[in-house]
Amino acid sequence: MALGTVQLIPTILDENGRETIPPYITGAVKQCQVFFVENERTARRFLKSLWKEMVIDDYQWFTIHKAEQEVVQEFTAKLKQGLHIGIISEAGCPGVADPGQVLVAAAQKAGAVVKPLVGPSSILLALMASGMNGQQFRFTGYLPIDNALRVKAIRELEQDSRKNNCTQIFIETPYRNNQLLETLAKTAADNTSLCVAVDLTGPGEWIRTRTMAEWKKEIPDIHKRPAIFLLMA
Numbered sequence: 001m002a003l004g005t006v007q008l009i010p011t012i013l014d015e016n017g018r019e020t021i022p023p024y025i026t027g028a029v030k031q032c033q034v035f036f037v038e039n040e041r042t043a044r045r046f047l048k049s050l051w052k053e054m055v056i057d058d059y060q061w062f063t064i065h066k067a068e069q070e071v072v073q074e075f076t077a078k079l080k081q082g083l084h085i086g087i088i089s090e091a092g093c094p095g096v097a098d099p100g101q102v103l104v105a106a107a108q109k110a111g112a113v114v115k116p117l118v119g120p121s122s123i124l125l126a127l128m129a130s131g132m133n134g135q136q137f138r139f140t141g142y143l144p145i146d147n148a149l150r151v152k153a154i155r156e157l158e159q160d161s162r163k164n165n166c167t168q169i170f171i172e173t174p175y176r177n178n179q180l181l182e183t184l185a186k187t188a189a190d191n192t193s194l195c196v197a198v199d200l201t202g203p204g205e206w207i208r209t210r211t212m213a214e215w216k217k218e219i220p221d222i223h224k225r226p227a228i229f230l231l232m233a
Contacts, residue, residue: 001080001081001082002082003079003080003082003110003111003112003113004033004034004078004079004080004081004082004083004084004085004112005031005084005085005112005113005114005115006079006084006085006086006087006103006104006107006112006113006114006115007028007029007031007032007084007085007086007087007115007117008087008093008094008095008100008104008114008115008116008117009025009028009029009032009086009087009088009094009117009119010025010092010093010094010117010118010119010120010121011043011046011088011089011090011091011092011119012046012091012120012201013091013092013120013122013200013201013202013226014199014200014201014202014203014205014226015202016201016202016203017120017200017201017202018049020119020120020201021050021119021120022117022118022119024117024118025050025117025119026050026051028086028115028117029047029050029051029054029086030051031084032059032084032085032086033059033060033083033084033085034059034060034061034062034078034083034084034085034086035047035059035060035061035062035085035086035087035088036062036063036064036071036075036085036086036087036088036100036103037061037062037063037064037087037088037089038063038064038065038088038089038090038098038099038100039063039090040061040063042090043061043088044056044061046088047088060078060083062074062075064087064089064099064100064103065099071103072102072103072106075103075106075107076106076110079106079107079110079112080110085107087100087103087104091122091226092119092120092121092122092123093116093119093120093121096121096123097122097123097139097141097171120200120201122197122200122226122228123139123169123228125197125200125201125228126169126195126197126200126207126228126230127167127169127230129195129197129207130167130195130197130207130209130230131195131209132167132193132195132209132230132232133165133166133167133232134167136164136165136166136167137166137167137168137169138160138166138167138168138169139169139170140153140157140168140169140170141170141171142170142171142172142173143170143172143180145176147183150180150183151183151186151187154183154184154187154188154231155187157170157231158188158189158192158231158233159233161192161231161232161233162233166232167230167231167232168230168231168232169228169229169230169231170228170229170231171227171228171229172227172229174222174223174224174225174226174227175223175224177222177223177224177225177227178219178221178222178223180229181196181215181219181220181222182219184212184215184229184231185212185215185216185219188212188231188233189212189233190211190212190213190216191211191212191213191233192211192212192231192232192233193209193210193211193212193231193232193233194209194210194211194212194215194229194230194231195207195208195209195229195230195231195232196208196220196222196227196228196229197227197228197229197230198220198222198225198226198227199225199226199227200226200228204225209230
C-alpha cells in the first residue's frame with residue numbers, strides 16, 4: 001500500500017481573521033482522513049467554519065501535545081496504512097514556532113509526501129511590516145523567564161544583531177508581555193530599534209517600530225495580547 005500524504009494546514013491567528021485562510025485550504029482538508037492537532041476542540045471548530053458540511057466524527061483525531069513517542073508511532077502507522085493526514089497547530093503554520101515538526105520529521109523519514117500550505121505566519125507578517133532587515137533574520141522563540149538570564153539574552157541578541165546586521169525575532173507568553181517590554185527598556189541601547197506587532201490579522205492589529213529611546217517615553221500596555229517582538233541594533 002502506498003504511503004499517505006501529509007497536509008500542513010494553516011489556521012487563523014485571530015478569530016476575526018478568517019479571510020487570511022486561502023480557499024484552497026478547504027480542498028486540502030477534504031482530502032484528509034486523519035487529523036493530528038494541537039487542540040482538538042479549536043481545530044474542530046476551525047475546520048467546521050471552513051467546511052460547514054463536514055461531519056466531524058467521520059474523522060480520526062489525535063492530539064499532538066509535544067509529540068510524545070507514542071503519538072509519533074501512531075502517526076507513522078496511519079501513514080503506512082495509506083491514510084491522508086492533516087496537521088493543525090493552534091495558530092498560524094504547523095511546525096513554525098508551533099507543534100508539528102516532530103511529526104513532519106517522521107513523515108520525511110518514512111518517505112511520505114509533505115505538502116506545506118499557504119497561510120498566516122505571525123513571524124513573517126511582523127517581519128514584513130517592521131522595516132527591519134528581511135535578508136538576514138533569526139527567530140529565537142521565547143527568552144528566558146529568569147530576569148538575569150533574560151537580560152543576558154537581550155544583550156546577546158543586540159550584539160549579534162549589531163555584528164551581523166541581523167533582525168532578531170522573539171515571542172513571549174501574552175501575560176508576560178509588559179514585563180518583557182520593561183526589561184527591554186532597561187537593557188537595550190537607546191539607539192536599538194524595537195518593533196512590536198500586536199493582534200496580527202485582528203481588528204486591533206498594530207505594528208510599530210521605534211528606537212528604545214522612543215519606546216521609553218511611552219511603553220504600551222499589551223498585557224494578554226498576542227505579540228511578536230523584533231529587535232535591530
